[in-house]
Amino acid sequence: MLLKQKEPPSEKYLPEQRIAYLYFVISIGLVIVTGIMKVIKNIMGVQPTNGILFWGAQLHNLATVMVILGVVMHLAAFIVKENRKLLPGMFTGYVDEEYVKERHSLWYKKLKKTYEKQY
Incomplete structure (x- = not known):
């Protein structure tokens, strides 16, 4: 499509759709896992190290940005x-x-x- 060539025959989901789904599974999965880490720190008697909390928060922020960018890219696909x-x-x-x-x-x-x- 982007190279103005004829697309190969495709099933229900195009290759770019499959890549987008994988991207969302990874980024949303990372938000969930790191979010659980952030909740666990509030449980009485559980005290993760500062390094785990720091990197968990950094990954959580990165994954959140990835989800937002993914939604923007998903909507931008309508430009084509x-x-x-x-x-x-x-x-x-x-x-x-x-x-x-x-x-x-x-x-x-x-x-x-x-x-x-x-x-």
Whole structure:
């Protein structure tokens, strides 16, 4: 898409979507783990070292910035013309059939086969 070449056939999720999901899993996971560390320090009788508290807070802040940047990048993907057709789908849960046929051809074929078997 970015190189103006024809995209290879794709399943339900494009390669860039898979990378974005992995990015969010890592960054949100880091926020959760470091957040738990920050909560544990408030439990009576538990006293992590200052180094653990410091680096836990630094990682928590970094992960929070990563999540914010991820959301901004996710929304910025609509700048690319090919992705704009997905915007209504965020609110309705449905994507235009022509878009699916064009960008997710392998998934489209699978959906068509399933539909034809049912009817």
